[in-house]
Amino acid sequence: MRNRTAIAPRRAAASPKRRAAEMLAAAAKVFARRGYHGASTQDIADVLGIRQASLYYYFESKEAALEAVCSDGVEDYAVRALAVLRGPGTASDKVAKLVFHHLSPVVERQDYTVVFHRERRYLPKPARERIRTLERRYERIIQKVIEQGVASGEFRADLDPRMATLALLGLGNSATAWYGREPGATFERITSNYIDLLVRAFRKDDAPPLRVTH
Amino acid sequence: MRNRTAIAPRRAAASPKRRAAEMLAAAAKVFARRGYHGASTQDIADVLGIRQASLYYYFESKEAALEAVCSDGVEDYAVRALAVLRGPGTASDKVAKLVFHHLSPVVERQDYTVVFHRERRYLPKPARERIRTLERRYERIIQKVIEQGVASGEFRADLDPRMATLALLGLGNSATAWYGREPGATFERITSNYIDLLVRAFRKDDAPPLRVTH
DNA sequence: TTCCAATTCTATTATGCTATAGAATCGGAT
DNA sequence: ATCCGATTCTATAGCATAATAGAATTGGAA
Numbered sequence: 001m002r003n004r005t006a007i008a009p010r011r012a013a014a015s016p017k018r019r020a021a022e023m024l025a026a027a028a029k030v031f032a033r034r035g036y037h038g039a040s041t042q043d044i045a046d047v048l049g050i051r052q053a054s055l056y057y058y059f060e061s062k063e064a065a066l067e068a069v070c071s072d073g074v075e076d077y078a079v080r081a082l083a084v085l086r087g088p089g090t091a092s093d094k095v096a097k098l099v100f101h102h103l104s105p106v107v108e109r110q111d112y113t114v115v116f117h118r119e120r121r122y123l124p125k126p127a128r129e130r131i132r133t134l135e136r137r138y139e140r141i142i143q144k145v146i147e148q149g150v151a152s153g154e155f156r157a158d159l160d161p162r163m164a165t166l167a168l169l170g171l172g173n174s175a176t177a178w179y180g181r182e183p184g185a186t187f188e189r190i191t192s193n194y195i196d197l198l199v200r201a202f203r204k205d206d207a208p209p210l211r212v213t214h
Numbered sequence: 215m216r217n218r219t220a221i222a223p224r225r226a227a228a229s230p231k232r233r234a235a236e237m238l239a240a241a242a243k244v245f246a247r248r249g250y251h252g253a254s255t256q257d258i259a260d261v262l263g264i265r266q267a268s269l270y271y272y273f274e275s276k277e278a279a280l281e282a283v284c285s286d287g288v289e290d291y292a293v294r295a296l297a298v299l300r301g302p303g304t305a306s307d308k309v310a311k312l313v314f315h316h317l318s319p320v321v322e323r324q325d326y327t328v329v330f331h332r333e334r335r336y337l338p339k340p341a342r343e344r345i346r347t348l349e350r351r352y353e354r355i356i357q358k359v360i361e362q363g364v365a366s367g368e369f370r371a372d373l374d375p376r377m378a379t380l381a382l383l384g385l386g387n388s389a390t391a392w393y394g395r396e397p398g399a400t401f402e403r404i405t406s407n408y409i410d411l412l413v414r415a416f417r418k419d420d421a422p423p424l425r426v427t428h
Numbered sequence: 429t430t431c432c433a434a435t436t437c438t439a440t441t442a443t444g445c446t447a448t449a450g451a452a453t454c455g456g457a458t
Numbered sequence: 459a460t461c462c463g464a465t466t467c468t469a470t471a472g473c474a475t476a477a478t479a480g481a482a483t484t485g486g487a488a
Contacts, residue, residue, distance in 0.1 A: 016434080037251035038336060040475060054436050056477070118332065122252060163407040166392065166399075167385055174384025182380070193377040197415040230464080254445060268466050270447070 022048065023058045024072060027065045028111035036066050036119040066119060067127040073109070073116025074134045077102070081141040091149025095168070095202065096195045098142055102172040103191050106179050113176055139165060146202070155202045168198055236262065237272045238286060241279045242325035250280055250333040280333060281341045287323070287330025288348045291316070295355040305363025306417065309382070310409045312356055316386040317405050320393050327390055353379055360416070369416045382412055 026047040030039045041062055045052040059065040084097045105113050120131050143165040149155035175190050240261040244253045255276055259266040273279040298311045319327050334345050357379040363369035389404050 019435090035249060035251055035336065037249055041477085042475080050435095051437055052475090053438080053477080057435060062476070122249065160403075160407055162398070163403070164411075166388065166396070167408065167411055170388025170391075171381060171384050173388055174380065177384075178380065184376075185380075189374075189377070193374055194381065197378075197381055201411040201415040233465090255447090256445080264465095265467060266445090267447080267468080271465065276446070 020058055023055065024065070024068055025111070027059075028069045028072070028115055031066065031069060031119055032111040032114045036062075036115075036122050063124065063127070066115070067123055067131070069112055070116045070120045070123065070127075070131050071134070073105075073112035074131060074138070076105070078134060078138040078141060081138055081145075085141050085145050091145060091152060091154045092199045092203065094145045095149070095198055098145060098168065099172060099195045099198065100191055102169070103175060103179075103187065103194075106176050107187055110176070110180065117173055117176060139169065142168060149202060154204070156204050159202055164198075164202060167201075171198065234272055237269065238279070238282055239325070241273075242283045242286070242329055245280065245283060245333055246325040246328045250276075250329075250336050277338065277341070280329070281337055281345070283326055284330045284334045284337065284341075284345050285348070287319075287326035287334075288345060288352070290319070292348060292352040292355060295352055295359075299355050299359055305359060305366060305368045306413045308359045309363070309412055309416065312359060312382065313386060313409045313412065314405055316383070317389060317401065317408070320390050321401055324390070324394065331387055331390060353383065356382060363416060368418070370418050373416055378412075378416060381415075385412065 023044075026044050029047060030043045033039075034043065041055055042052045044065075045055055048055075055065075059068070080101045081098060084094050084101065087094075087097075089097070116131075120128060123131065143161050146155065146159070146161045146164045146168075150157060150159055150161060171194050175185075175194065179185060179187070179190065237258075240258050244257045244261060247253075248257065254266075255269055256266045258279075259269055262269075269279075273282070294315045295312060298308050298315065301308070301311075303311070330345075334342060337345065357375050360369065360373070360375045360378045360382075364371060364373055364375065385408050389399075389408065393399060393401070393404065
């Protein structure tokens with residue numbers, strides 16, 4: 001087909017993707033700071049140093065940009081959680097890993113995760129449901145880890161797996177909210193404390209002393 | 215002062231306050247559903263069945279309405295927490311009471327608490343700081359309960375009081391977010407599970423079995 | 429150089445929103 | 459019956475915003 005002129009004569013073939021990612025990062029940043037409705041497309045353009053209308057070359061609409069940011073904010077979670085579920089280790093180890101992987105993105109990808117948490121609800125139904133599907137998958141994997149811990153006798157028999165899942169997520173998400181604002185709250189301190197807290201709460205009363213690797 | 219004509223010749227002297235409360239409730243409802251920036255004053259007026267401009271008889275601005283809702287959303291927390299701190303009971307009992315009182319408002323006053331949590335950050339600095347003061351007071355009381363538990367030997371000596379406080383708040387706030395959306399999550403189930411979880415995580419390893427009154 | 433597609437720009441439309449000004453209404457007290 | 463203050467209304471100013479149309483520009487390939 002005559003060279004590849006019709007296929008990809010674009011820029012350096014890497015630039016376009018990087019540029020699109022910059023757009024997304026700018027949108028994430030602005031949405032995180034001002035909220036979806038409080039953010040104007042002008043604000044996003046300002047971050048990039050381009051004109052407001054130029055954004056529409058990359059996004060069909062402001063709403064589409066929000067969905068893109070939110071998708072980026074969740075998509076990797078389920079993948080990594082699944083690796084933990086299927087990987088080696090005790091249930092406590094797995095909980096530790098889950099917490100670690102839940103909090104990790106907060107450091108470099110705070111904008112995306114914050115936007116996902118706070119703003120996804122403003123998406124129109126179809127988009128919201130697409131996001132919700134990814135979310136549910138993630139939750140189910142976490143719950144399975146906990147259920148396995150209960151089944152194996154490592155966790156208390158009376159532990160409510162659904163509540164435990166929500167607790168794990170809730171703790172993680174609250175950390176997302178104040179990470180960077182709470183002085184002295186380093187990633188390590190938060191992570192180790194939350195792991196410790198959850199594992200203590202989940203394990204049997206007569207379990208041997210804690211020794212969780214992470 | 216001639217009777218009290220100049221002081222309060224208003225309606226039935228109870229109606230005006232009730233009406234103002236209705237305004238606030240309407241604002242809270244709309245802000246909770248659509249977010250501060252996503253909500254229009256028209257939306258609020260629609261809930262009340264009045265004209266958009268009529269709202270300005272009660273609020274100086276949309277922003278003032280937000281501050282009023284947020285204040286209403288926090289103000290009682292510190293008061294009740296202080297009563298718990300000063301009241302009787304073990305540290306575990308007090309944690310249980312704190313969780314209970316933190317979650318209680320979610321049932322009837324969900325709109326206010328949700329708005330407080332999600333939208334307070336859009337307040338202008340002075341107002342945000344007014345709210346933040348109430349908030350800090352509340353946090354400090356909780357932390358004090360935990361510190362007393364550690365000091366008395368009831369809680370682990372290596373429990374990080376600040377992290378424990380944030381965990382308690384984080385758990386509570388996450389419940390706020392999904393209460394009403396998570397099927398089967400009744401107030402009782404959430405409360406008892408969270409209390410159980412936190413107390414297990416806080417207590418000494420060799421402590422006697424749980425028996426928390428609430 | 430010339431061309432072409434990718435990218436950004438200018439200009440504009442149409443809409444929605446907060447807030448103000450001042451008129452109308454309502455019900456209780458005189 | 460009249461008055462008065464509290465409440466709600468009509469009308470509108472003034473601004474910000476999302477999105478579209480089409481022109482200009484850019485840099486690499488032919």
